[in-house]
Amino acid sequence: MKTILSAANAVIAIASGLLVLLGYFLPNIFGGLRDQMLLWAIFLAAFALLVGVLNLAGTHLKKVTTRQRGAGYSIVLLISMLLTLALVGIDLAGGENGPAGFWSLWLFKNIQMPIEISLIAVLAIVLVIMAARLLGRRPNTFSIIFLLTVVIVLLGSVPLYHFGSSAPLTTLRGLAVNLLAVGGMRGLLLGVALGTIATGLRVLMGADRPYGG
Amino acid sequence: MLLRGRRLYTCYGRLLTLNLVLEILGDLLGLIFALFCLGMMIIFLASGRKRPIQSIREIPAFNRFRHEVGLAVESGKRLHISLGRGRLDDQPGGAALAGITMMERCARAASISDRPPVVSSGDGVVSILSQDTLRATYHNIGADRRYDPTSGRLAGATPLSYTAGAMSIIHDEAVSTNVMAGHFGGEVGLLTEAGDRSGSLTVAGSDSLPAQAVLYAGTEEPLIGEELYAGGAYLGAGPLHFASLRMQDVLRWLLAAVIVGGALLRLLGVLPK
Numbered sequence: 001m002k003t004i005l006s007a008a009n010a011v012i013a014i015a016s017g018l019l020v021l022l023g024y025f026l027p028n029i030f031g032g033l034r035d036q037m038l039l040w041a042i043f044l045a046a047f048a049l050l051v052g053v054l055n056l057a058g059t060h061l062k063k064v065t066t067r068q069r070g071a072g073y074s075i076v077l078l079i080s081m082l083l084t085l086a087l088v089g090i091d092l093a094g095g096e097n098g099p100a101g102f103w104s105l106w107l108f109k110n111i112q113m114p115i116e117i118s119l120i121a122v123l124a125i126v127l128v129i130m131a132a133r134l135l136g137r138r139p140n141t142f143s144i145i146f147l148l149t150v151v152i153v154l155l156g157s158v159p160l161y162h163f164g165s166s167a168p169l170t171t172l173r174g175l176a177v178n179l180l181a182v183g184g185m186r187g188l189l190l191g192v193a194l195g196t197i198a199t200g201l202r203v204l205m206g207a208d209r210p211y212g213g
Numbered sequence: 214m215l216l217r218g219r220r221l222y223t224c225y226g227r228l229l230t231l232n233l234v235l236e237i238l239g240d241l242l243g244l245i246f247a248l249f250c251l252g253m254m255i256i257f258l259a260s261g262r263k264r265p266i267q268s269i270r271e272i273p274a275f276n277r278f279r280h281e282v283g284l285a286v287e288s289g290k291r292l293h294i295s296l297g298r299g300r301l302d303d304q305p306g307g308a309a310l311a312g313i314t315m316m317e318r319c320a321r322a323a324s325i326s327d328r329p330p331v332v333s334s335g336d337g338v339v340s341i342l343s344q345d346t347l348r349a350t351y352h353n354i355g356a357d358r359r360y361d362p363t364s365g366r367l368a369g370a371t372p373l374s375y376t377a378g379a380m381s382i383i384h385d386e387a388v389s390t391n392v393m394a395g396h397f398g399g400e401v402g403l404l405t406e407a408g409d410r411s412g413s414l415t416v417a418g419s420d421s422l423p424a425q426a427v428l429y430a431g432t433e434e435p436l437i438g439e440e441l442y443a444g445g446a447y448l449g450a451g452p453l454h455f456a457s458l459r460m461q462d463v464l465r466w467l468l469a470a471v472i473v474g475g476a477l478l479r480l481l482g483v484l485p486k
Contacts, residue, residue, distance in 0.1 A: 048337030052367030195442025196307030
Protein backbone atom coordinates (compact mmCIF):
# COMPACT_ATOMS: atom_id res chain seq x y z
CA MET A 1 0.00 0.00 0.00
CA LYS A 2 2.84 2.33 0.95
CA THR A 3 4.58 1.63 -2.38
CA ILE A 4 1.40 2.31 -4.35
CA LEU A 5 0.88 5.60 -2.51
CA SER A 6 4.46 6.63 -3.05
CA ALA A 7 4.23 5.78 -6.79
CA ALA A 8 0.96 7.74 -7.03
CA ASN A 9 2.67 10.74 -5.34
CA ALA A 10 5.46 10.59 -7.90
CA VAL A 11 3.04 10.32 -10.86
CA ILE A 12 0.95 13.28 -9.65
CA ALA A 13 4.04 15.41 -8.92
CA ILE A 14 5.73 14.65 -12.26
CA ALA A 15 2.51 15.17 -14.27
CA SER A 16 1.79 18.48 -12.49
CA GLY A 17 5.37 19.66 -13.02
CA LEU A 18 5.30 18.75 -16.71
CA LEU A 19 1.94 20.47 -17.30
CA VAL A 20 3.08 23.69 -15.60
CA LEU A 21 6.37 23.62 -17.54
CA LEU A 22 4.56 23.05 -20.84
CA GLY A 23 2.19 25.89 -19.90
CA TYR A 24 5.14 28.29 -20.00
CA PHE A 25 6.45 27.08 -23.34
CA LEU A 26 3.11 26.44 -25.08
CA PRO A 27 0.82 29.02 -23.47
CA ASN A 28 -1.89 28.70 -26.14
CA ILE A 29 -2.38 24.99 -25.40
CA PHE A 30 -1.50 24.54 -21.71
CA GLY A 31 -1.68 28.16 -20.45
CA GLY A 32 -5.19 27.85 -18.95
CA LEU A 33 -4.39 24.61 -17.17
CA ARG A 34 -1.11 26.07 -15.87
CA ASP A 35 -2.91 29.11 -14.44
CA GLN A 36 -5.52 26.90 -12.77
CA MET A 37 -2.84 24.67 -11.23
CA LEU A 38 -0.86 27.67 -10.00
CA LEU A 39 -4.03 29.01 -8.39
CA TRP A 40 -4.47 25.70 -6.55
CA ALA A 41 -0.80 25.90 -5.54
CA ILE A 42 -1.34 29.37 -4.04
CA PHE A 43 -4.26 28.07 -1.93
CA LEU A 44 -2.20 25.08 -0.82
CA ALA A 45 0.78 27.33 0.02
CA ALA A 46 -1.46 29.50 2.24
CA PHE A 47 -2.70 26.38 4.03
CA ALA A 48 0.88 25.12 4.33
CA LEU A 49 1.83 28.38 6.06
CA LEU A 50 -0.95 27.80 8.59
CA VAL A 51 0.27 24.23 9.15
CA GLY A 52 3.81 25.59 9.54
CA VAL A 53 2.70 28.12 12.16
CA LEU A 54 0.86 25.40 14.10
CA ASN A 55 3.97 23.22 13.90
CA LEU A 56 6.07 26.12 15.21
CA ALA A 57 3.64 26.61 18.10
CA GLY A 58 3.80 22.85 18.81
CA THR A 59 7.63 22.92 18.83
CA HIS A 60 7.77 25.79 21.31
CA LEU A 61 5.01 24.30 23.47
CA LYS A 62 7.09 21.12 23.68
CA LYS A 63 10.13 23.21 24.65
CA VAL A 64 8.16 24.85 27.46
CA THR A 65 6.57 21.64 28.79
CA THR A 66 9.89 19.74 28.76
CA ARG A 67 11.74 22.77 30.21
CA GLN A 68 14.41 22.82 27.53
CA ARG A 69 17.09 25.49 27.19
CA GLY A 70 15.58 28.79 26.00
CA ALA A 71 12.08 27.84 27.20
CA GLY A 72 11.58 31.44 28.41
CA TYR A 73 11.85 32.72 24.85
CA SER A 74 9.38 30.06 23.76
CA ILE A 75 6.84 31.39 26.31
CA VAL A 76 7.33 34.91 24.89
CA LEU A 77 6.80 33.54 21.37
CA LEU A 78 3.62 31.67 22.32
CA ILE A 79 2.14 34.67 24.15
CA SER A 80 3.03 36.96 21.21
CA MET A 81 1.45 34.51 18.78
CA LEU A 82 -1.79 34.38 20.79
CA LEU A 83 -1.89 38.17 21.23
CA THR A 84 -1.35 38.70 17.49
CA LEU A 85 -4.14 36.26 16.66
CA ALA A 86 -6.45 37.99 19.16
CA LEU A 87 -5.70 41.49 17.81
CA VAL A 88 -6.17 40.41 14.18
CA GLY A 89 -9.38 38.68 15.33
CA ILE A 90 -10.59 42.00 16.80
CA ASP A 91 -9.90 43.64 13.41
CA LEU A 92 -11.84 40.92 11.60
CA ALA A 93 -14.75 41.13 14.09
CA GLY A 94 -14.86 44.88 13.50
CA GLY A 95 -15.36 44.26 9.80
CA GLU A 96 -11.83 45.29 8.80
CA ASN A 97 -9.59 43.35 6.43
CA GLY A 98 -7.35 41.30 8.81
CA PRO A 99 -3.79 42.12 7.68
CA ALA A 100 -4.70 45.70 6.73
CA GLY A 101 -6.79 46.36 9.86
CA PHE A 102 -5.91 48.95 12.52
CA TRP A 103 -4.41 46.57 15.11
CA SER A 104 -2.53 44.50 12.52
CA LEU A 105 -0.88 47.62 11.14
CA TRP A 106 -0.24 48.87 14.68
CA LEU A 107 1.60 45.62 15.49
CA PHE A 108 3.54 45.84 12.24
CA LYS A 109 4.57 49.48 12.67
CA ASN A 110 5.29 49.47 16.41
CA ILE A 111 6.68 46.01 17.08
CA GLN A 112 7.74 44.06 13.99
CA MET A 113 9.30 46.90 12.02
CA PRO A 114 11.46 48.36 14.87
CA ILE A 115 12.70 44.87 15.80
CA GLU A 116 13.59 44.06 12.20
CA ILE A 117 15.35 47.42 11.76
CA SER A 118 17.37 46.70 14.92
CA LEU A 119 18.39 43.34 13.46
CA ILE A 120 19.50 45.07 10.24
CA ALA A 121 21.61 47.47 12.32
CA VAL A 122 23.21 44.49 14.09
CA LEU A 123 23.78 42.91 10.67
CA ALA A 124 25.79 45.94 9.52
CA ILE A 125 28.15 45.53 12.49
CA VAL A 126 28.35 41.77 12.01
CA LEU A 127 29.35 42.22 8.35
CA VAL A 128 32.17 44.59 9.31
CA ILE A 129 33.46 42.14 11.93
CA MET A 130 33.19 39.32 9.40
CA ALA A 131 35.27 41.23 6.85
CA ALA A 132 37.88 41.98 9.52
CA ARG A 133 38.06 38.30 10.47
CA LEU A 134 38.35 37.07 6.88
CA LEU A 135 42.14 37.28 6.68
CA GLY A 136 42.48 35.27 9.87
CA ARG A 137 39.98 32.70 8.68
CA ARG A 138 41.23 32.25 5.13
CA PRO A 139 44.58 33.98 4.54
CA ASN A 140 44.97 33.77 0.76
CA THR A 141 45.17 35.96 -2.34
CA PHE A 142 41.42 35.85 -3.00
CA SER A 143 40.66 37.09 0.50
CA ILE A 144 43.02 40.03 -0.02
CA ILE A 145 41.37 40.84 -3.38
CA PHE A 146 37.93 40.55 -1.74
CA LEU A 147 38.83 42.93 1.08
CA LEU A 148 40.60 45.43 -1.21
CA THR A 149 37.53 45.53 -3.47
CA VAL A 150 35.25 46.07 -0.46
CA VAL A 151 37.43 48.95 0.76
CA ILE A 152 37.67 50.58 -2.70
CA VAL A 153 33.90 50.32 -3.34
CA LEU A 154 33.05 51.60 0.15
CA LEU A 155 35.47 54.55 0.00
CA GLY A 156 34.34 55.32 -3.55
CA SER A 157 30.70 55.37 -2.47
CA VAL A 158 30.73 57.47 0.71
CA PRO A 159 30.70 61.28 0.68
CA LEU A 160 33.60 61.53 3.15
CA TYR A 161 34.92 65.10 2.72
CA HIS A 162 34.65 64.60 -1.08
CA PHE A 163 37.08 61.69 -0.70
CA GLY A 164 34.68 59.37 -2.52
CA SER A 165 34.48 61.66 -5.55
CA SER A 166 38.25 61.90 -6.14
CA ALA A 167 39.23 60.80 -9.63
CA PRO A 168 41.40 57.70 -8.92
CA LEU A 169 38.84 56.28 -6.49
CA THR A 170 35.82 56.78 -8.74
CA THR A 171 37.74 55.21 -11.65
CA LEU A 172 38.74 52.20 -9.55
CA ARG A 173 35.22 51.88 -8.15
CA GLY A 174 33.72 52.09 -11.64
CA LEU A 175 36.14 49.41 -12.86
CA ALA A 176 35.29 47.12 -9.94
CA VAL A 177 31.51 47.63 -10.00
CA ASN A 178 30.75 48.00 -13.70
CA LEU A 179 33.28 45.65 -15.25
CA LEU A 180 34.81 43.08 -12.93
CA ALA A 181 31.79 42.54 -10.68
CA VAL A 182 29.34 42.33 -13.60
CA GLY A 183 31.51 39.72 -15.34
CA GLY A 184 31.81 37.66 -12.17
CA MET A 185 28.09 37.99 -11.39
CA ARG A 186 27.13 36.75 -14.85
CA GLY A 187 29.41 33.76 -14.47
CA LEU A 188 27.92 32.88 -11.07
CA LEU A 189 24.35 33.41 -12.29
CA LEU A 190 24.95 31.13 -15.29
CA GLY A 191 26.09 28.42 -12.87
CA VAL A 192 23.05 28.97 -10.65
CA ALA A 193 20.69 28.87 -13.66
CA LEU A 194 22.23 25.60 -14.91
CA GLY A 195 22.01 24.15 -11.41
CA THR A 196 18.34 25.15 -11.14
CA ILE A 197 17.58 23.52 -14.51
CA ALA A 198 19.38 20.33 -13.45
CA THR A 199 17.48 20.22 -10.13
CA GLY A 200 14.14 20.79 -11.86
CA LEU A 201 14.83 18.07 -14.42
CA ARG A 202 15.80 15.60 -11.68
CA VAL A 203 12.47 16.27 -9.94
CA LEU A 204 10.61 15.84 -13.24
CA MET A 205 12.45 12.57 -13.87
CA GLY A 206 11.44 11.35 -10.41
CA ALA A 207 15.04 10.98 -9.23
CA ASP A 208 14.61 13.63 -6.54
CA ARG A 209 11.37 13.15 -4.61
CA PRO A 210 11.04 15.88 -2.02
CA TYR A 211 7.46 14.76 -1.42
CA GLY A 212 8.50 11.67 0.52
CA GLY A 213 8.05 9.27 -2.39
CA MET B 214 7.53 49.23 -43.38
CA LEU B 215 8.27 46.17 -45.40
CA LEU B 216 10.77 48.01 -47.54
CA ARG B 217 12.37 49.44 -44.41
CA GLY B 218 12.53 46.00 -42.93
CA ARG B 219 13.98 44.68 -46.13
CA ARG B 220 16.69 47.34 -46.13
CA LEU B 221 17.61 46.55 -42.56
CA TYR B 222 17.73 42.90 -43.46
CA THR B 223 20.24 43.65 -46.23
CA CYS B 224 22.46 45.77 -43.98
CA TYR B 225 22.69 43.32 -41.10
CA GLY B 226 21.84 40.08 -42.86
CA ARG B 227 23.42 37.73 -40.34
CA LEU B 228 21.92 39.37 -37.27
CA LEU B 229 18.42 39.52 -38.71
CA THR B 230 18.55 35.91 -39.84
CA LEU B 231 19.39 34.88 -36.29
CA ASN B 232 16.67 37.17 -34.92
CA LEU B 233 14.17 35.72 -37.39
CA VAL B 234 14.98 32.18 -36.28
CA LEU B 235 14.66 33.22 -32.62
CA GLU B 236 11.32 34.91 -33.36
CA ILE B 237 9.93 31.82 -35.09
CA LEU B 238 11.07 29.58 -32.26
CA GLY B 239 9.75 32.09 -29.68
CA ASP B 240 8.64 30.35 -26.51
CA LEU B 241 9.76 26.98 -27.89
CA LEU B 242 13.41 27.95 -27.50
CA GLY B 243 13.24 27.37 -23.75
CA LEU B 244 11.59 23.98 -24.27
CA ILE B 245 14.27 23.00 -26.79
CA PHE B 246 16.99 24.00 -24.31
CA ALA B 247 15.30 22.01 -21.52
CA LEU B 248 15.01 18.96 -23.81
CA PHE B 249 18.67 19.38 -24.80
CA CYS B 250 19.64 19.37 -21.12
CA LEU B 251 17.44 16.33 -20.52
CA GLY B 252 19.05 14.53 -23.49
CA MET B 253 22.53 15.26 -22.15
CA MET B 254 21.59 13.98 -18.69
CA ILE B 255 20.26 10.73 -20.18
CA ILE B 256 23.42 10.28 -22.29
CA PHE B 257 25.68 10.91 -19.28
CA LEU B 258 23.54 8.60 -17.16
CA ALA B 259 23.92 5.80 -19.73
CA SER B 260 27.67 6.38 -20.11
CA GLY B 261 28.02 6.53 -16.30
CA ARG B 262 26.44 3.09 -15.93
CA LYS B 263 29.14 1.64 -18.19
CA ARG B 264 31.83 3.40 -16.15
CA PRO B 265 30.64 3.26 -12.53
CA ILE B 266 33.69 4.92 -10.93
CA GLN B 267 33.59 8.57 -11.87
CA SER B 268 36.00 11.23 -10.76
CA ILE B 269 34.77 14.71 -9.94
CA ARG B 270 36.76 17.72 -8.86
CA GLU B 271 37.22 18.04 -5.14
CA ILE B 272 35.10 20.56 -3.25
CA PRO B 273 36.65 20.98 0.23
CA ALA B 274 33.29 21.95 1.77
CA PHE B 275 31.78 18.52 1.09
CA ASN B 276 34.84 16.65 2.39
CA ARG B 277 34.73 18.69 5.59
CA PHE B 278 30.97 18.21 5.80
CA ARG B 279 31.21 14.39 5.65
CA HIS B 280 33.88 14.47 8.34
CA GLU B 281 31.80 16.73 10.59
CA VAL B 282 28.65 14.60 10.20
CA GLY B 283 30.67 11.64 11.47
CA LEU B 284 31.96 13.68 14.41
CA ALA B 285 28.44 14.96 15.23
CA VAL B 286 27.10 11.41 15.34
CA GLU B 287 29.96 10.26 17.60
CA SER B 288 29.70 13.21 19.99
CA GLY B 289 25.91 13.03 20.26
CA LYS B 290 25.48 16.51 18.85
CA ARG B 291 23.00 17.76 16.33
CA LEU B 292 23.08 18.85 12.68
CA HIS B 293 21.10 21.92 11.75
CA ILE B 294 20.02 22.13 8.13
CA SER B 295 18.75 25.52 7.07
CA LEU B 296 16.75 25.50 3.82
CA GLY B 297 16.50 29.28 3.60
CA ARG B 298 13.47 31.42 3.00
CA GLY B 299 12.89 30.80 -0.72
CA ARG B 300 9.38 29.94 -1.84
CA LEU B 301 8.97 26.79 -3.83
CA ASP B 302 6.72 28.41 -6.44
CA ASP B 303 9.38 30.96 -7.34
CA GLN B 304 12.86 30.93 -8.87
CA PRO B 305 14.60 30.35 -5.47
CA GLY B 306 12.66 27.07 -5.24
CA GLY B 307 15.53 25.35 -7.10
CA ALA B 308 17.93 26.17 -4.26
CA ALA B 309 15.43 24.87 -1.68
CA LEU B 310 15.07 21.60 -3.62
CA ALA B 311 18.87 21.24 -3.76
CA GLY B 312 18.87 21.86 0.00
CA ILE B 313 16.24 19.15 0.54
CA THR B 314 18.46 16.65 -1.32
CA MET B 315 21.38 17.55 0.99
CA MET B 316 19.04 17.32 3.98
CA GLU B 317 17.97 13.81 2.98
CA ARG B 318 21.63 12.71 2.80
CA CYS B 319 22.34 14.34 6.20
CA ALA B 320 19.36 12.59 7.82
CA ARG B 321 20.53 9.26 6.40
CA ALA B 322 24.12 9.77 7.59
CA ALA B 323 23.05 10.93 11.06
CA SER B 324 20.27 8.39 11.50
CA ILE B 325 22.23 6.48 14.16
CA SER B 326 22.84 9.62 16.20
CA ASP B 327 21.06 10.14 19.53
CA ARG B 328 19.94 13.51 18.30
CA PRO B 329 18.36 13.54 14.84
CA PRO B 330 19.00 16.58 12.58
CA VAL B 331 16.80 19.63 12.89
CA VAL B 332 15.66 21.41 9.73
CA SER B 333 14.53 25.04 9.54
CA SER B 334 12.88 26.86 6.65
CA GLY B 335 11.09 30.13 6.00
CA ASP B 336 8.29 28.85 3.79
CA GLY B 337 5.29 26.72 4.74
CA VAL B 338 5.53 24.43 1.71
CA VAL B 339 9.28 23.85 2.12
CA SER B 340 8.70 23.15 5.81
CA ILE B 341 6.09 20.45 5.02
CA LEU B 342 8.36 18.96 2.34
CA SER B 343 11.24 18.81 4.80
CA GLN B 344 9.06 16.95 7.33
CA ASP B 345 7.83 14.59 4.63
CA THR B 346 11.36 13.91 3.37
CA LEU B 347 12.62 13.26 6.91
CA ARG B 348 9.71 10.87 7.56
CA ALA B 349 10.32 9.02 4.25
CA THR B 350 14.08 8.81 4.91
CA TYR B 351 13.60 7.29 8.38
CA HIS B 352 10.99 4.92 6.97
CA ASN B 353 13.33 3.80 4.15
CA ILE B 354 16.11 2.94 6.60
CA GLY B 355 13.70 1.21 8.97
CA ALA B 356 13.94 3.81 11.72
CA ASP B 357 10.36 5.17 11.75
CA ARG B 358 10.51 5.77 15.51
CA ARG B 359 13.28 8.32 15.11
CA TYR B 360 11.01 10.65 13.15
CA ASP B 361 9.96 13.69 15.15
CA PRO B 362 7.53 16.09 13.41
CA THR B 363 9.09 19.04 15.27
CA SER B 364 12.49 18.39 13.65
CA GLY B 365 11.24 20.04 10.43
CA ARG B 366 10.22 23.57 11.36
CA LEU B 367 8.96 26.80 9.92
CA ALA B 368 11.28 29.17 11.78
CA GLY B 369 9.66 32.39 10.57
CA ALA B 370 7.65 33.71 7.66
CA THR B 371 9.64 36.88 6.87
CA PRO B 372 13.39 37.01 6.10
CA LEU B 373 14.41 38.47 9.47
CA SER B 374 11.91 36.50 11.57
CA TYR B 375 13.23 33.36 9.87
CA THR B 376 16.79 34.41 10.72
CA ALA B 377 15.84 35.07 14.35
CA GLY B 378 14.10 31.68 14.60
CA ALA B 379 17.03 29.81 13.03
CA MET B 380 19.54 31.64 15.29
CA SER B 381 17.75 30.34 18.37
CA ILE B 382 18.04 26.77 17.02
CA ILE B 383 21.80 27.22 16.53
CA HIS B 384 22.23 28.63 20.04
CA ASP B 385 19.91 26.38 22.04
CA GLU B 386 19.95 22.91 20.50
CA ALA B 387 23.55 21.65 20.85
CA VAL B 388 24.25 22.05 17.15
CA SER B 389 27.73 21.01 16.00
CA THR B 390 27.37 21.61 12.25
CA ASN B 391 25.15 23.98 10.29
CA VAL B 392 24.33 23.23 6.67
CA MET B 393 22.76 26.22 4.97
CA ALA B 394 21.48 25.34 1.54
CA GLY B 395 18.74 27.44 -0.01
CA HIS B 396 17.77 31.00 -0.71
CA PHE B 397 19.04 33.65 1.70
CA GLY B 398 19.78 37.35 1.53
CA GLY B 399 22.50 39.35 3.28
CA GLU B 400 20.84 38.50 6.61
CA VAL B 401 22.53 35.08 6.41
CA GLY B 402 25.45 36.89 8.06
CA LEU B 403 23.54 36.77 11.36
CA LEU B 404 23.21 32.98 11.02
CA THR B 405 26.89 32.44 10.28
CA GLU B 406 27.79 34.69 13.21
CA ALA B 407 25.49 32.62 15.46
CA GLY B 408 27.29 29.49 14.22
CA ASP B 409 30.69 31.05 14.97
CA ARG B 410 29.61 32.07 18.47
CA SER B 411 28.26 28.63 19.31
CA GLY B 412 31.48 27.03 18.01
CA SER B 413 29.80 25.03 15.25
CA LEU B 414 31.03 24.54 11.70
CA THR B 415 29.01 26.16 8.91
CA VAL B 416 28.87 24.78 5.37
CA ALA B 417 26.73 27.13 3.32
CA GLY B 418 25.62 27.91 -0.21
CA SER B 419 22.93 30.05 -1.74
CA ASP B 420 21.58 31.00 -5.15
CA SER B 421 21.60 34.68 -4.22
CA LEU B 422 24.71 36.71 -5.02
CA PRO B 423 24.61 39.02 -1.96
CA ALA B 424 24.32 35.94 0.26
CA GLN B 425 27.24 34.28 -1.53
CA ALA B 426 29.41 37.35 -0.86
CA VAL B 427 28.48 37.26 2.84
CA LEU B 428 29.06 33.50 3.03
CA TYR B 429 32.48 33.84 1.39
CA ALA B 430 33.54 36.23 4.15
CA GLY B 431 31.65 34.63 7.01
CA THR B 432 31.98 30.86 6.74
CA GLU B 433 34.84 28.45 6.78
CA GLU B 434 33.38 26.37 3.96
CA PRO B 435 31.34 28.41 1.47
CA LEU B 436 29.71 26.84 -1.59
CA ILE B 437 30.08 29.32 -4.43
CA GLY B 438 27.91 29.47 -7.58
CA GLU B 439 26.65 26.13 -8.78
CA GLU B 440 28.47 24.14 -6.07
CA LEU B 441 25.25 24.23 -4.03
CA TYR B 442 23.50 22.18 -6.71
CA ALA B 443 26.32 19.62 -6.79
CA GLY B 444 25.59 18.47 -3.22
CA GLY B 445 23.67 15.36 -4.30
CA ALA B 446 26.54 14.09 -6.46
CA TYR B 447 29.14 14.64 -3.72
CA LEU B 448 27.00 13.12 -0.99
CA GLY B 449 26.14 9.99 -2.99
CA ALA B 450 22.50 10.70 -3.86
CA GLY B 451 22.57 8.58 -7.01
CA PRO B 452 23.89 8.30 -10.59
CA LEU B 453 21.49 10.90 -11.99
CA HIS B 454 23.15 13.50 -9.77
CA PHE B 455 26.51 12.67 -11.38
CA ALA B 456 24.89 12.86 -14.83
CA SER B 457 23.33 16.26 -14.09
CA LEU B 458 26.64 17.54 -12.72
CA ARG B 459 28.41 16.55 -15.92
CA MET B 460 25.62 18.17 -17.94
CA GLN B 461 26.13 21.41 -15.96
CA ASP B 462 29.90 21.29 -16.52
CA VAL B 463 29.62 20.72 -20.27
CA LEU B 464 26.97 23.42 -20.71
CA ARG B 465 28.96 25.90 -18.64
CA TRP B 466 31.98 25.50 -20.92
CA LEU B 467 29.71 25.69 -23.97
CA LEU B 468 28.08 28.91 -22.75
CA ALA B 469 31.46 30.38 -21.83
CA ALA B 470 32.72 29.57 -25.35
CA VAL B 471 29.62 31.21 -26.90
CA ILE B 472 30.07 34.35 -24.77
CA VAL B 473 33.81 34.65 -25.52
CA GLY B 474 33.21 33.83 -29.22
CA GLY B 475 30.45 36.46 -29.41
CA ALA B 476 32.70 39.07 -27.81
CA LEU B 477 35.52 38.25 -30.25
CA LEU B 478 33.18 38.41 -33.26
CA ARG B 479 31.90 41.78 -32.08
CA LEU B 480 35.48 42.98 -31.59
CA LEU B 481 36.36 41.91 -35.12
CA GLY B 482 33.29 43.70 -36.49
CA VAL B 483 31.54 40.54 -37.71
CA LEU B 484 28.64 41.20 -35.31
CA PRO B 485 27.36 44.80 -35.12
CA LYS B 486 27.78 46.71 -31.84
